[in-house]
Amino acid sequence: MLSLLLALSVFFTGCGSSSGTGDTGGPSSSAGSTSGSSSGSTAGSGESSGGSDVSGSLMIYTSIYPDIINLVSPELEKAFPNLKVEWFQGGTEQVTAKLAAEIEAGKIGADLLMVADPSYYVYLKKQDLLLPYKSKHFDDVAVHKDTEDHTFAGVRISNVVIGYNTNLVKPEDAPKTFRELTDPKWKGQVVIVDPTLSGTALVSTYALSQKYGWEFFEQLRDNGAVVGGGNSAVETKLVTGEFAVAVILEENLLKVKDRGEPVEVVYPEDGVIIVPSPIGILKTTQNPEAAKAVVDWWLSPEGQKAIVTGWMHSVRTDVESPKGAKPLAEFAPTAMNVDWEDLSARAGEIKDKFVKIMGQ
Structure with a gap:
């Protein structure tokens, strides 16, 4: 695992600023877990709540494949029995186009964003649209993350x-x-x-x-x-x-x-x-405590194991590679460089x- 951490450190140091990647490119769909009716709390930063204390609803915009959403949803429901999680799924460009239209209209529907374009989070941060939150697992994330303001962190590697x-x-x-x-x-x-x-x-x-x-x-x-x-x-x-x-x-x-x-x-x-796809909380969220708790879950060993079941690599060094994949440590040192600021x-x-x- 140390070799993986060193390899990722070398690669991402050479890929532009860390502060400012399933991606279908297909039609959208939605899914969700049930329960909960509370409206949440006001936006802010700090520690997230525990699973049973989290309630209300949460909308996730994502490019993760529908079959992976179907695998993950029951795990989220177990972790947050009183939270209703809803999804808007599509290719990254479709999701970001929807979000752009909502930003223009002044009515953002997403609480959490999980798309496969790290440069887009650089753009959102510059527009002051992301909520700063340093997850308790933030330091365990070995890839692309906002180390200055903690507005986003890698959640999966494609x-x-x-x-x-x-x-x-x-x-x-x-x-x-x-x-x-x-x-x-x-x-x-x-x-x-x-x-x-x-x-x-x-x-x-x-x-x-x-x-x-x-x-x-x-x-x-x-x-x-x-x-x-x-x-x-x-x-x-x-x-x-x-x-x-x-x-x-x-x-x-x-x-x-x-x-x-x-x-x-x-x-x-x-x-x-290598595309280290991030997760970030929209500043307009009406349920920030739930958003923070779900970010914590995704970055935890449990959440990252769910990522690996979807054939993607974990952003943590203590979670194994997906079945049949070459370990990241073997190819990260020679990966192509990407300047996320320039791409944005x-x-x-x-x-x-x-x-x-x-x-x-």
């Missing part, structure tokens, strides 16, 4: 990797780097995720354009690469054999591989793109440039 269909590609022939995907060998066989739908794809687009220039995407386009939608849609295209190779989240590959689908993970030698400032520009090149 990794952008390469996947291939084992019915179409032999292990010895599989691409070993992102750069190789521009090789004519893979002409017309590569599918990638749309950064206008997916926060993790926005991060990977930024990282790859920083490392190789926009020429990389021009070469992908000229090599017949296709933009296939969100991660779930790209997962389907890979599993069915419509495409042989995909740039996709590790968690999607681990999930379908575990159920016996013909896919394999490649951790690119030119750098995995240029997100719109990056999406526009991608669309222009890829012809979306």
